[in-house]
Amino acid sequence: MRIRHIEVFYHVYREGSISEAARNLFVSQPSVSKVLRHAEDQLGFPLFDRRKGRLYPTDAGTELFREVSEIYDRVSALNRTASNIRGRKGGHLRIGVLPSLGFAIVPPMVAKLRAANPDASFDLSTLHSEEITTALLEKRFDLCIGFDDEFDDRIRCQTINAVGIALLAQRGMFDDNAKAISPDTLDRKEMIGLRDSGPVADRIEVYLANAGVEPVVAISAQTYYVAAELVKLGAGFAIVDGFTAKRFANEDVQSFALDRSPTLPFVAMTLAEESGNALVEDAIATLTSLFG
Known part of the structure; x- marks a missing residue:
């Protein structure tokens, strides 16, 4: 199935009608019908039974919908992420922090950074100590904040206090x-x-x-x-x-x-090989000014 097939099938299944699916997709009903028929031709089995002007999912359609809904949710999340990236003006910082530091450290730091740079955006998540190295190496975070400084040489640790x-x-x-x-x-x-x-x-x-x-x-x-x-x-x-x-x-x-x-010690951690990210350096400087 192509992405357009998935999108149309998802909405037809959820709404139970081609007209409602077309309304949600901002396209014409004939367009939805055409894409749906093409999807069924590609798959080699019907997704809906058509009875008295109504669409009823076949068993195969119901089984497929479980998989399609996961893909559709992922595509929707991808589109939201792309939209967020497109709208960023002042840089974006992904921060991972231990739960015990989440309330005390990150909110005042982010509030101060936002006051200095209102166009900056932030993504905040909690993680456990044993996840930090992997999370940084996989580049899921730009900055992690946690306890202790006993990490390998791939991680740069800057002690705050x-x-x-x-x-x-x-x-x-x-x-x-x-x-x-x-x-x-x-x-x-x-x-x-x-x-x-x-x-x-x-x-x-x-x-x-x-x-x-x-x-x-x-x-x-x-x-x-x-x-x-x-x-x-x-x-x-x-x-x-x-x-x-x-x-x-x-x-x-x-x-x-x-x-x-x-x-x-509680420390700010980044990838040792990564340098020159101004927002990361601003965050570490802000941490130091608040808690150093």
């Missing part, structure tokens, strides 16, 4: 007046743990092991925001990165520093 880890708990669970919590107080206490959550979770695990304490993981969550939301609902305490702790601390949830806790 460092962030610590913190303990989140409902008020009253620990001494509200404490400036920092000793890890000893966490031994054998039930907590909300993090699984498969990258370098921050790794640092937390090493920190607790070095302190010789072993909290009981009663609930295991994959993201910091789920863990923090569980804290807010009274399901236990959690150890998270400083950005997540700052975002969720309020009159009901308290953030505590942890004695002798580690810090880890």
Whole structure:
């Protein structure tokens, strides 16, 4: 089937009539009928039964529509992308960011970039630490923002700052007046743990092991925001990165520093071989000015 066949078949199937399909496609009814007949001739089987002026999909047509609808959606997405590219004037930046940094870092950065360059456009997505290298190498993103700088030499890492880890708990669970919590107080206490959550979770695990304490993981969550939301609902305490702790601390949830806790860098990452993208460099400079 050609793209035009797919387009006409899709609309005839969805609308159930040639007249409605023609209206949606902004063409004449004879034109739609001609393309539909040509599609059936090419395929070698009918797509619709024609009874009393109505079109009813054949079993073959229904089976084919499942595939056609996916292709049509892809073509529509392609056309939207082409339209977006055509309308860009001030550059376009595709940013991938860890979920825990998504709220704290990217919105103020993009807002400041837009204020300086109103014609710039942005595509923002979240990804996990283990996806960053592949995403950059496949050129799905121009810039990634995450924790740690232990990437291979194909990735250029620029450290913006460092962030610590913190303990989140409902008020009253620990001494509200404490400036920092000793890890000893966490031994054998039930907590909300993090699984498969990258370098921050790794640092937390090493920190607790070095302190010789072993909290009981009663609930295991994959993201910091789920863990923090569980804290807010009274399901236990959690150890998270400083950005997540700052975002969720309020009159009901308290953030505590942890004695002798580690810090880890948060970094801007690009392909080492890519250089000279002014919008990328502006974004990194903006990150540094806001959080450096």
